[in-house]
Amino acid sequence: MAGRSMSEYIYDPYTTVHTKLAELVAEKTGEDPQFVSWLITVPPRKEYGDLSLPLMRFARKTGVKPDELYREITEAINKSGLDVSEVSLEGGYMNLKLDVPRMAEKLAGLIRKGWSVSLPRIDKPRRIVVEHTSANPIHPLHMGHARNTSIGDTLARLLRARGHIINTRFYIDDVGKQVAIAAYGFKILGVDPLSESRKLGMKPDHFVGWVYATTFSSIEAVDLKKQLNDAGNDEERSRLQEKLDGIMAALASLKERDPGSYFDKIFEHVTATHDNEAEIQRIMVRYEKGEEPEKSLIRGVVDAALEGFRESLSRIGVVFDDWDWESELVWSSRVGKIIQEAKNSRYYIKYKEADAIDIPKIIKELLQTDEEARKKIKLPRGWEIPPLILVRSDGTTLYTTRDMAYTLYKFEAFNADEVINVIGADQRLAQLQLRLALLGLGYRKEALNLIHYDYEMVRLPGIRMSGRRGRFVDMDSILDSLKIRAEEEVRKRNPDADAAWIGRVSEQIAVGALRFTLIRTSAPRPVVFDPEKVLNLEENTGPYLQYTHARACGIMKKHGSIDFESINYEACNESRRRNLLLMTMRYPMVAAKAADDMAPEDLATYLLKLADEFNSWYQVDPVIREPDVGARECKALIVDYFRQTMKHGLELLGVPAPERM
RNA sequence: GGACCCGUAGCUCAGCCAGGACAGAGCGCCGGCCUCCUAAGCCGGUGGUCGGGGGUUCAAAUCCCCCCGGGUCCGCCA
Numbered sequence: 149m150a151g152r153s154m155s156e157y158i159y160d161p162y163t164t165v166h167t168k169l170a171e172l173v174a175e176k177t178g179e180d181p182q183f184v185s186w187l188i189t190v191p192p193r194k195e196y197g198d199l200s201l202p203l204m205r206f207a208r209k210t211g212v213k214p215d216e217l218y219r220e221i222t223e224a225i226n227k228s229g230l231d232v233s234e235v236s237l238e239g240g241y242m243n244l245k246l247d248v249p250r251m252a253e254k255l256a257g258l259i260r261k262g263w264s265v266s267l268p269r270i271d272k273p274r275r276i277v278v279e280h281t282s283a284n285p286i287h288p289l290h291m292g293h294a295r296n297t298s299i300g301d302t303l304a305r306l307l308r309a310r311g312h313i314i315n316t317r318f319y320i321d322d323v324g325k326q327v328a329i330a331a332y333g334f335k336i337l338g339v340d341p342l343s344e345s346r347k348l349g350m351k352p353d354h355f356v357g358w359v360y361a362t363t364f365s366s367i368e369a370v371d372l373k374k375q376l377n378d379a380g381n382d383e384e385r386s387r388l389q390e391k392l393d394g395i396m397a398a399l400a401s402l403k404e405r406d407p408g409s410y411f412d413k414i415f416e417h418v419t420a421t422h423d424n425e426a427e428i429q430r431i432m433v434r435y436e437k438g439e440e441p442e443k444s445l446i447r448g449v450v451d452a453a454l455e456g457f458r459e460s461l462s463r464i465g466v467v468f469d470d471w472d473w474e475s476e477l478v479w480s481s482r483v484g485k486i487i488q489e490a491k492n493s494r495y496y497i498k499y500k501e502a503d504a505i506d507i508p509k510i511i512k513e514l515l516q517t518d519e520e521a522r523k524k525i526k527l528p529r530g531w532e533i534p535p536l537i538l539v540r541s542d543g544t545t546l547y548t549t550r551d552m553a554y555t556l557y558k559f560e561a562f563n564a565d566e567v568i569n570v571i572g573a574d575q576r577l578a579q580l581q582l583r584l585a586l587l588g589l590g591y592r593k594e595a596l597n598l599i600h601y602d603y604e605m606v607r608l609p610g611i612r613m614s615g616r617r618g619r620f621v622d623m624d625s626i627l628d629s630l631k632i633r634a635e636e637e638v639r640k641r642n643p644d645a646d647a648a649w650i651g652r653v654s655e656q657i658a659v660g661a662l663r664f665t666l667i668r669t670s671a672p673r674p675v676v677f678d679p680e681k682v683l684n685l686e687e688n689t690g691p692y693l694q695y696t697h698a699r700a701c702g703i704m705k706k707h708g709s710i711d712f713e714s715i716n717y718e719a720c721n722e723s724r725r726r727n728l729l730l731m732t733m734r735y736p737m738v739a740a741k742a743a744d745d746m747a748p749e750d751l752a753t754y755l756l757k758l759a760d761e762f763n764s765w766y767q768v769d770p771v772i773r774e775p776d777v778g779a780r781e782c783k784a785l786i787v788d789y790f791r792q793t794m795k796h797g798l799e800l801l802g803v804p805a806p807e808r809m
Numbered sequence: 810g811g812a813c814c815c816g817u818a819g820c821u822c823a824g825c826c827a828g829g830a831c832a833g834a835g836c837g838c839c840g841g842c843c844u845c846c847u848a849a850g851c852c853g854g855u856g857g858u859c860g861g862g863g864g865u866u867c868a869a870a871u872c873c874c875c876c877c878g879g880g881u882c883c884g885c886c887a
Contacts, residue, residue, distance in 0.1 A: 240829075573814065695847080771846060
C-alpha cells in the first residue's frame with residue numbers, strides 16, 4: 149500500500165457523470181478527454197436538457213457523421229449506467245437529460261457518510277510557489293496591492309483545493325532606493341519607527357508611509373527649486389513651476405497630517421542639506437554591504453512597515469508561508485553568483501560600458517529552434533528587447549539581477565515545479581527579460597516554469613494614486629468605511645444583537661465586499677475602484693453571496709437535521725428545485741476549471757448565478773412550511789447542499805461566510 | 810515611433826482561449842411584492858450599430874488583417 153493513496157477518491161455524482169461522459173466521447177472520437185470536457189456545455193434553453201455536446205465539432209475532425217456519432221455515444225451511455233435519463237439530437241447537438249433524483253439519492257448517501265463538498269483532485273499535483281503582494285515596505289498597502297493580494301491568495305486557495313502543493317511567499321524589497329529614502333527620513337528624525345508609531349497610536353506602516361512621502365517630496369521640492377533657478381527659457385520655467393506647485397500642495401497636505409511635530413524637522417533638514425542624493429546613495433551602498441548603522445536603520449524601518457502589513461493582511465485572511473528578504477540574497481552572495489555566471493556566459497556583453505546580458509542574442513539563438521521555449525516564454529512578435537544591464541557603475545546591483553537570484557531561490561527553496569509571480573501588467577517587459585536572461589544562463593526549466601500572472605491596475609475615478617506623494621486610498625481605511633456601512637445594516641436587522649457580534653459580522657462583511665470586488669473582474673482589465681460604489685452591498689457583491697448563504701443557514705437552523713429516511717427523491721424533479729440542485733452540483737467542476745485556468749473570476753461569476761437561482765427559488769417554494777414530509781426533507785437536502793457548496797466557494801475566494809447577518 | 814492589454818446596454822461586467830441553438834447578468838430608471846424560512850431579497854418593464862471596416866467560414870462578439878479610442882511599457886528606477 150505504501151506510496152499509493154489509501155482510498156479511491158470519491159467524486160460527487162455530477163462530476164462522475166461529466167467526467168465519464170468526457171472519457172467515453174474521447175474514446176469514440178479520439179479526442180483528448182480534457183478537450184472534450186471543455187466542450188460539454190450547459191444548453192442555453194432548459195428544454196434542450198442538462199448537458200450538451202456539439203457533435204458537428206467532432207464530426208468535422210473525425211470525419212464521422214453527426215448522427216453516426218450520436219448513435220454510438222448513445223449506445224455507450226446506455227451500457228455505462230450513467231445517470232442519464234434521456235438523450236436527443238437537435239440541431240447538431242446531442243442533448244442529455246440527467247436522472248436528477250438518482251443523483252440526489254447518491255448525494256444523500258455520501259452526505260450521510262460524512263462526505264463533504266470538494267473539488268476533483270488533479271491527477272498530477274505540482275509543487276507551486278505563489279509569490280504575491282510583495283509591496284515596497286515604505287507605505288501602507290493601498291488598493292492596488294489589495295487586488296494583488298486578493299488574486300494571489302485566491303489563486304493559492306484554488307490551486308491548493310485542486311490538490312497542488314502550495315507555498316506562498318512575500319518578497320521584501322528592502323534593497324532599493326525608496327527604502328533608503330524612508331530610512332533617510334528616520335535618520336533625520338532620530339526615532340525608532342516601530343516604538344515611535346506605537347507611542348503615537350498610529351499603525352506603523354502608516355507612520356513609515358508619511359515619513360517617506362514627506363522626505364521624498366521635500367527632496368524633490370528642493371531639487372526643483374534649483375532647476376528653476378538654472379532654467380533657461382520661459383517655457384521650461386513654467387513647466388517646472390507647475391510641477392513644483394503640485395509638490396508644494398502635496399507637502400502642505402502632508403504637513404496637515406503630521407502625526408506629531410515631524411514635518412518641519414524633515415523639511416528643514418532636507419532644505420539645508422547640500423546633497424541629499426549623496427546621503428541616500430551612501431545609505432544604499434552601505435546597506436548592500438551589510439554595514440552598520442545603516443543595516444539597523446533600514447531594518448528598523450522595514451520591520452515597522454511589515455508589522456503594519458501583517459496586521460492588514462491578517463484582517464483579510466491572508467498569511468504567508470515565507471517572507472524573503474532581498475538583502476539576504478545580496479549578502480549571501482546568491483546575487484554575486486548570478487553575476488559571475490553571467491560573466492562566464494556566452495551571452496555576456498558590455499552595454500553602455502556596463503556588465504550586461506545580450507538578450508537579443510538569446511532570442512536569436514535559443515528561441516528560433518526551441519518550439520516549447522518559444523511558446524512558454526511568450527515573446528511578442530515584433531518586440532525589440534534591449535540588453536539587460538546587471539550591475540551599476542558604482543558596483544551596486546539592479547533589481548532584475550536580484551530577481552534572477554530570487555527566482556532561482558524560490559525554485560530551490562520549495563523544490564518547486566512552477567513559480568507564479570503575481571505582479572502588475574506594467575512589469576511585463578521586466579518579467580520577460582527575467583525569463584529570457586535565465587534561459588540564456590542555462591536555467592531552462594526555471595525560465596519556462598516561471599509564470600507572470602499579470603493584472604491591470606486599480607484606478608480611482610478622479611485621481612491617480614501615488615505612494616510617493618502620500619496620495620492613495622489605503623486598504624485599512626477602505627475596510628473601516630465598509631465596516632461602518634455594514635454595521636448600520638446589521639444593527640438594523642438585528643436590533644437585539646450585542647455589540648461584539650455586530651462588530652465581528654460587520655468586519656466579515658467588509659472583508660467579503662472588498663475581496664469579492666477585486667476578484668470578480670478578470671485580471672487583464674483595469675478595475676475602476678469607486679469607494680462610494682463599493683459601499684453598495686446589493687446584488688453582484690460579496691455581501692449578496694454572504695447574505696444568501698446566511699439565509700440558507702437560517703433555514704437549516706430552523707429545520708434541524710435532515711431526516712434522510714423520509715426523503716422523496718422524486719420531489720427533486722420539480723422544475724425550480726431541479727435547476728437549483730443541478731446548478732449546485734456543477735460546483736466542483738466549475739471550481740476545478742477555475743483553478744486549472746487560474747481564473748478566480750469564473751468562480752465568482754458562477755457563485756453569483758448560483759445565488760440568484762437560490763433566491764428566486766426561495767421566494768416561491770418554502771421549506772419549513774412544506775406539509776409533505778418527503779418533499780420537505782428533499783428540499784432540506786437541497787438547501788443544505790447549497791449552503792455547504794456556497795460556503796466552500798466563498799472560502800476559496802477568501803470571502804468569510806457568517807451564518808447570520 | 811514600436812510593443813502589449815482593454816473597448817459588449819447610460820454605468821459596472823460575463824461570454825472570446827476550445828466559432829455554432831434568440832447576445833447575458835447586475836446597477837440605474839419605471840411598476841409591483843414583507844400578518845408567510847432574513848426585502849442585503851423576489852417578480853415584471855426599460856435599455857445593445859458586441860469600437861469601425863474588410864476577410865476566412867455553411868456559421869463570427871468569438872479566428873485573421875487594417876483602422877480608431879483609452880491604458881501601460883520601452884532607465885546604470887523598482
